[in-house]
Amino acid sequence: xxxxxxxxxxxxxxxxxxxxxxxxxxxxxxxxxxxxxxxxxxxxxxxxxxxxxxxxxxxxxxxxxxxxxxxxxxxxxxxxxxxxxxxxxxxxxxxxxxxxxxxxxxxxxxxxxxxxxxxxxxxxxxxxxxxxxxxxxxxxxxxxxxxxxxxxxxxxxxxxxxxxxxxxxxxxxxxxxxxxxxxxxxxxxxxxxxxxxxxxxxxxxxxxxxxxxxxxxxxxxxxxxxxxxxxxxxxxxxxxxxxxxxxxxxxxxxxxxxxxxxxxxxxxxxxxxxxxxxxxxxxxxxxxxxxxxxxxxxxxxxxxxxxxxxxxxxxxxxxxxxxxxxxxxxxxxxxxxxxxxxxxxxxxxxxxxxxxxxxxxxxxxxxxxxxxxxxxxxxxxxxxxxxxxxxxxxxxxxxxxxxxxxxxxxxxxxxxxxxxxxxxxxxxxxxxxxxxxxxxxxxxxxxxxxxxxxxxxxxxxxxxxxxxxxxx
Amino acid sequence: xxxxxxxxxxxxxxxxxxxxxxxxxxxxxxxxxxxxxxxxxxxxxxxxxxxxxxxxxxxxxxxxxxxxxxxxxxxxxxxxxxxxxxxxxxxxxxxxxxxxxxxxxxxxxxxxxxxxxxxxxxxxxxxxxxxxxxxxxxxx
Numbered sequence: 224x225x226x227x228x229x230x231x232x233x234x235x236x237x238x239x240x241x242x243x244x245x246x247x248x249x250x251x252x253x254x255x256x257x258x259x260x261x262x263x264x265x266x267x268x269x270x271x272x273x274x275x276x277x278x279x280x281x282x283x284x285x286x287x288x289x290x291x292x293x294x295x296x297x298x299x300x301x302x303x304x305x306x307x308x309x310x311x312x313x314x315x316x317x318x319x320x321x322x323x324x325x326x327x328x329x330x331x332x333x334x335x336x337x338x339x340x341x342x343x344x345x346x347x348x349x350x351x352x353x354x355x356x357x358x359x360x361x362x363x364x365x366x367x368x369x370x371x372x373x374x375x376x377x378x379x380x381x382x383x384x385x386x387x388x389x390x391x392x393x394x395x396x397x398x399x400x401x402x403x404x405x406x407x408x409x410x411x412x413x414x415x416x417x418x419x420x421x422x423x424x425x426x427x428x429x430x431x432x433x434x435x436x437x438x439x440x441x442x443x444x445x446x447x448x449x450x451x452x453x454x455x456x457x458x459x460x461x462x463x464x465x466x467x468x469x470x471x472x473x474x475x476x477x478x479x480x481x482x483x484x485x486x487x488x489x490x491x492x493x494x495x496x497x498x499x500x501x502x503x504x505x506x507x508x509x510x511x512x513x514x515x516x517x518x519x520x521x522x523x524x525x526x527x528x529x530x531x532x533x534x535x536x537x538x539x540x541x542x543x544x545x546x547x548x549x550x551x552x553x554x555x556x557x558x559x560x561x562x563x564x565x566x567x568x569x570x571x572x573x574x575x576x577x578x579x580x581x582x583x584x585x586x587x588x589x590x591x592x593x594x595x596x597x598x599x600x601x602x603x604x605x606x607x608x609x610x611x612x613x614x615x616x617x618x619x620x621x622x623x624x625x626x627x628x629x630x631x632x633x634x635x636x637x638x639x640x641x642x643x644x645x646x647x648x649x650x651x652x653x654x655x656x657x658x659x660x661x662x663x664x665x666x667x668x669x670x671x672x673x674x675x676x677x678x679x680x681x682x683x684x685x686x687x688x689x690x691x692x693x694x695x
Numbered sequence: 696x697x698x699x700x701x702x703x704x705x706x707x708x709x710x711x712x713x714x715x716x717x718x719x720x721x722x723x724x725x726x727x728x729x730x731x732x733x734x735x736x737x738x739x740x741x742x743x744x745x746x747x748x749x750x751x752x753x754x755x756x757x758x759x760x761x762x763x764x765x766x767x768x769x770x771x772x773x774x775x776x777x778x779x780x781x782x783x784x785x786x787x788x789x790x791x792x793x794x795x796x797x798x799x800x801x802x803x804x805x806x807x808x809x810x811x812x813x814x815x816x817x818x819x820x821x822x823x824x825x826x827x828x829x830x831x832x833x834x835x
Binding site: 254255256257258261263266267270271278282626627695 | 701704705708711712715716719720721767769791792794812813814815816817818832833834835
């Protein structure tokens, strides 16, 4: 019941504050926007996608290689590390929330918006890809829950109720909804850069997570319903690092994501991850610019304010783009299903959901790398002056953003490189899974023509979004 | 397919990829040459020694809002960026990224002139309203 009250309160705040800001879909944080990738690089990227795809068909292996971890034991992870990182995570969370509430309400001078949108949402994607599931170590609400559970276990071990059975039908749906909701706040919500509202939303999210963990158990809830934990964990599964039962292992890259437990809502989650980023790219392009007035007009005729109409139109746009991404994946699944009807389309959709994770990672890097590279530098002066009141805690308050740390050409290569590498990783994962699903190599190959089409579709869409963004 | 053949195919693909990239990528001095040729052939009357000075763009602002939409200003990295902001009301004009700002008196104009040493798209903002009045686009 408490959760419902929180959610209603949250929805109320969102609606109430919806009518106060000027209508536009862009971050107030961003001082520099990316130039569209030039035509020659677009052509090269598209050519690479095709070459890579055909070479892959010829050289890929005949037996599954990634369905097991092939783990190599490295070191035992001390339990104290969890305690230290958990406390640090709670401390950082408290600092961000306090900055948001008590600091200046100028978004660029307050620590909270940059940490939430840039350091966490973008930075941790890249960290997870290379270093494994770092967010799990620092996850502040999980650390709080574990601390409380530890104390409760000490004080009254016999009176702790067993967690409720987590409903199988719910699966990863809460995480999928959470990803869409976060991106809605980031891109569409008019007060997206308002530090105090962000801080309140962060607190509300933590409260909902604590309630969920208390009902359904910390690990089960975190691995299914905590949008941030699930999101970063998916990317961390592409990395070669695995932590299991207190031991750190080195595994084959990409093999971690094949171990993803099937659960309801997993397809929705990866589709939401790709669709929300696609929408962000799409809104910077000419089609959206031309389409938006037509979407807004009927809403304005209904008597909506300009801001309200933009919000509703953008929300419709976001959901439609996510829906189209889902449709593209479903089309590929239907194609695979047509190769042999021995596997149901629903099972196939589940079996191949993990193959979209590298695409989601590539999209995230292609769209947000420059935000991290430039705005990420703002962290240096924001940590010294988190409230924007002129303090200088670490002596870095006078640091500035160096817009030459990487040039526009460098950003382009990172963007196109990420898409091509993501494409290769997705192809490899799909091929490897097909060898398990269809025992005959011939059927597996035939089924993969369809997935190849889907992957080429996603990667070309990604390239096109980059080339059409911010036109002259 | 044998593993040697696979490796050969991978190697060949890699060579093709790199070669295509090097061929497709425009060189630093390439794009300028044909442009100047075209300019001299289409305009034979102008004296060849003095390149035509591009007209300085004027961004008009009133009450913190751009007059006639957000102006688009395009330059190449390394060039001298020059433009004028003319405001009907008193304002402060700020260029994001470059962090240059100048006051404009009521009914006055101010000239911005600086070297384009950062590439990307930067917002020119009127501080009185926080609205974007121009877009500064610096191509690499």
